[in-house]
Each structure stands twice: as structure tokens, then as C-alpha cells.
Amino acid sequence: MNNITKILCVTNDELIWARWQKVLPNSVRAALERIDTTSGVAMFVDADSIAVGSDNATLWGLAKLLPVVVTASHPKDELGLDVLNAGAVGYTNTFSDAEAFAHVLSVVSAGEVWVGKNLLQRLLKGIQQVSVTVANQVDDLLTVRELEVARLVAKGASNKDIARELDITERTVKAHVSTVLEKLEVNDRLQLALKVNGII
Numbered sequence: 001m002n003n004i005t006k007i008l009c010v011t012n013d014e015l016i017w018a019r020w021q022k023v024l025p026n027s028v029r030a031a032l033e034r035i036d037t038t039s040g041v042a043m044f045v046d047a048d049s050i051a052v053g054s055d056n057a058t059l060w061g062l063a064k065l066l067p068v069v070v071t072a073s074h075p076k077d078e079l080g081l082d083v084l085n086a087g088a089v090g091y092t093n094t095f096s097d098a099e100a101f102a103h104v105l106s107v108v109s110a111g112e113v114w115v116g117k118n119l120l121q122r123l124l125k126g127i128q129q130v131s132v133t134v135a136n137q138v139d140d141l142l143t144v145r146e147l148e149v150a151r152l153v154a155k156g157a158s159n160k161d162i163a164r165e166l167d168i169t170e171r172t173v174k175a176h177v178s179t180v181l182e183k184l185e186v187n188d189r190l191q192l193a194l195k196v197n198g199i200i
Contacts, residue, residue: 004042004067004109008035011046016094020044023098032058037065042108046094047072047079054086063087067108071096080119090114138196141183149176153189154196 008030009020020027024044030036032050035043043062045052047070052059062068069090070083080091089108092100093116107114142150145166152162159173166173177189186192 003040004105005040006036006042007105008041008043009046010035010043010050012049013046016046016049019095023096023101032056032062035062035066037062042067042069042105044069044071047083048094052079052083052086052088054082060087063089069104069108069114075116075119077119080115084113084115091119092116138184142180146176146180146183149173150180150184150192150196153177153180154193156193 005026007024007027009017009024009027010030010032011017011020017029027044030043043066045059045068050059052070054060059068064087067089068087069092070079070088071092071094072079073094075091075093083091090104090113092104092114096104104114138150139147148166149162152165157165159170159177162168162173163170177192181187181192184192184195186195
């Protein structure tokens with residue numbers, strides 16, 4: 001993503017606009033209906049005065065063309081998740097200082113996503129819960145021996161190593177690996193490792 005040289009500020013609140021002019025360099029007030037989508041432009045949207053729901057087709061259509069950072073005077077994780085799912089690349093406090101906004105812009109201009117610490121922890125917790133659910137599904141689909149083989153494959157063990165570890169023949173290991181790949185609907189050992197570890 002290009003460096004951001006211009007920030008389009010979308011707010012209906014005069015006090016917020018006055019503050020953003022002080023803390024956001026190269027900021028220009030804009031209306032959603034008249035947004036410049038040229039290179040080097042980012043958009044900050046005040047969720048307290050502009051509807052940012054997923055049904056705002058104009059806003060989320062623009063998010064496909066330029067980075068959109070949504071702000072809220074009292075950020076809530078639920079709103080943060082909603083706007084990130086809708087296409088925002090950042091969610092932060094409306095009243096952040098110049099240094100915090102500069103950090104947000106740095107992250108966003110690098111093509112990454114900015115979220116606060118609390119929301120990040122919530123997102124990571126959600127990923128962990130999904131991983132546990134996937135791991136439980138794997139456990140339910142496989143026999144005890146297949147599960148042993150799958151876990152060793154996931155650790156990078158070769159068929160020979162697995163055979164030695166489980167005191168079975170390499171031919172039996174190959175049969176178990178084939179069965180596990182089929183049951184878990186994956187194509188290779190890498191996908192198997194990802195599935196066993198709850199990543200896919």
C-alpha cells in the first residue's frame with residue numbers, strides 16, 4: 001500500500017472535526033458521497049455521527065478502494081468487530097492524540113490492520129476457541145491409532161519415525177496417513193498438520 005498523504009475526515013461533529021485538524025496531518029473534511037479515491041488517500045470515519053453499519057453500502061464500497069479507519073468516542077469491541085468484518089482496516093478512539101493517530105496511519109499504510117489491545121485480545125481468544133473446536137472435531141473423526149499418527153505427522157515426523165515410535169510397520173503408517181487424509185478431507189501432510197493444530 002502507498003504512503004498516506006491525505007486523510008479524508010468524515011464527521012458531522014464540528015468539535016471532532018476541529019480536533020482532527022490539529023492531530024491528523026493533511027486532513028480534509030469530506031462527505032461520503034464525494035470521496036476522492038486516488039492513491040495515497042485514507043479515510044477516517046466518526047462512528048458517533050456517521051452510520052457505519054454493514055448496510056452502509058457507500059462506506060463499505062469505498063473501503064474496497066481505500067483504507068477506512070472507523071473511530072468512536074467510546075470504542076466498543078462489538079462495533080470494532082462489525083466494522084472490521086465490513087471492511088475497515090482500523091478501529092480506534094476518536095480522541096486519540098497525534099502520536100496514536102500517527103501509529104495507526106503507519107500500520108494502515110503498511111497494509112496492516114489496526115485494533116486496540118482489548119479488541120486484539122478478544123480476536124485472539126476467538127481464534128483459540130475455534131482451534132479447540134477444530135481439534136475436538138479431529139478427535140471425534142479418528143480412531144485412537146489414527147489420532148496418534150496424525151499428531152506425529154503434525155509434529156513433522158517421517159513415516160519411518162512414526163513406525164519406530166508406535167512400533168508398527170511403515171506400510172501400516174502409510175495406510176493410516178491415507179485414511180487420516182481422507183477422513184479429515186485434506187490433501188497433504190502440511191494441510192493435515194494445520195488441521196490437527198486447529199489452524200484450518
